[in-house]
Amino acid sequence: MKLGNLIKFEQSFQLITESDEALAVEGITDSTEYLPRHIYFIKNKNFMADFLQSEDALHIGVIIEKKFFDLVSPDQLELIKQKAWWVATVLDVNLAMSFLSKPFYDEKIGNPNDMVDGRQMGTASIHPSVWIAQGAFLGENVTIAENVKIHSGVTLMSGVTVGEGTEIFPGTTVYRNVKIGNNVRIHANCVIGADGFGYNFSKGVHHKVWHMGSVIIEDDVEIGAATCIDSGTFSPTKIGRGSKIDNQVQIGHNCKLGTGVILCGQAGLGGSTTIGDYTVFGGDAKAANGLKIGKGVQIAGGAGVINNVEDGEVLGGFPARNIKEWMKGVAYIRKHSLSSSKDKSE
Structure with missing residues (x-):
């Protein structure tokens, strides 16, 4: 322009x-x-x-x-x-x-063709060893490396690249220009690369921010069923090598996951949050947008992180804080609530 x-x-x-x-x-x-x-x-x-x-x-x-x-x-x-x-x-x-x-x-x-299968148009590049089930759809200019398995109902939209030895299970949709590395496993009904949740409000209207950064998934990643990883706004959302993501996890636009990150079921990351290598989020743990969470951090299940976190911290509760402090607080509340109940009964 x-x-x-x-x-x-x-x-x-x-x-x-x-x-x-x-x-x-x-x-x-x-x-x-x-x-x-x-x-x-x-x-x-x-x-x-x-x-x-x-x-x-x-x-x-x-x-x-x-x-x-x-x-x-x-x-x-x-x-x-x-x-x-x-x-x-x-x-x-x-x-x-x-x-x-x-x-x-x-x-x-642009206006890529995601209406007619790239195999029919002759634009798809597929290694002869690739296994593709009936009912899968490949958009324009999709590239698939050797020994990949694509199950029924998978949609790979235009410009997607899939690395060697990757397997994508039924019902998953991969949006345009997503790059998937080698030996990745993406389980059923995931959505990779949909628009992030970005709007700017003015005069009664929510104005959309158009997302074009897509997603990069590095080698040896596994993604559980029904997980959503949103496209980056102007630069990619990135999932680091060897990361393991459980079922029903939400990863917002522009998040950057380091090597070997673990996200347990129903964890959620707000947009533009960075997660250091080998950090673990327990089930249903959440992080607000724009945070920097260090390496080797452990976030207890159900916790809500609203501030940056240093390397090696272990946190729990909402708002998330040192897990020993949180557990003392829980014990204090329980002790006094039981004491109050006992007093009332007498």
Whole structure:
């Protein structure tokens, strides 16, 4: 998309640098994966610091929320201008994200053919050793490596890649451009790569943020039945090598799971939460969005994590806290509730 065309989708868009409006802008990026010739949004000092401190943030177009722009010092603004490809302001970054994500989504996803099987169209690339049951559907440009098993009712939408030795069980749907590694097992009725739950509210309307980051599942991962892993917004949701995910788990957009993470049944992760290597979530444990949870952490079943967690911590309860403290609290409440009941009976 041409830089000068952005105002068609976000009317408050205003360039503050002298830039060629014919520049080709390729998409939207974020701090986890700065991509050149893409847009990066700055809403507050944290986003500004990420951009200025990153060595990877090169050839990036920057859009700053106007009320924050007015607070930026001249020296800081000069640093942004020196580093950025171009700089512009909008009245509301969240709404701009909703409005601008749609045309970039349309450009990136395009209009692939997910109506006629890629085997029939001749666009699917399938190793001769692959086993595909009746009733499976492969979209345009699907690639499947050797010794893969695809069961009945599986849908692989356009652009999906599946690594060697992977098995996908009945009824699972894998959305566009998802990348699945080697020796992965995905059990029945999972949904991989559906849009994340992202909306921005204004004047009585929930404006959708269009998700185009997709999902990357690394080697040796196992995913239980009826689990959902949402697409990243502008960069991928990632499931680290050797992670094991139980049944009915929800993983929000842009989550990053390290190596060997364990998520037990009905665990849930809010969007953009990062989980360190070999961390374990017990059954029905939850984490709020945007958290950083360290390596080797243990979260007790039913716990609710609302703050960042350091490496090696063991937590329980809601809000989650040191498990010994939580258990003492539970014992205290039980002791006094029993004492109160006894007093009333006497």
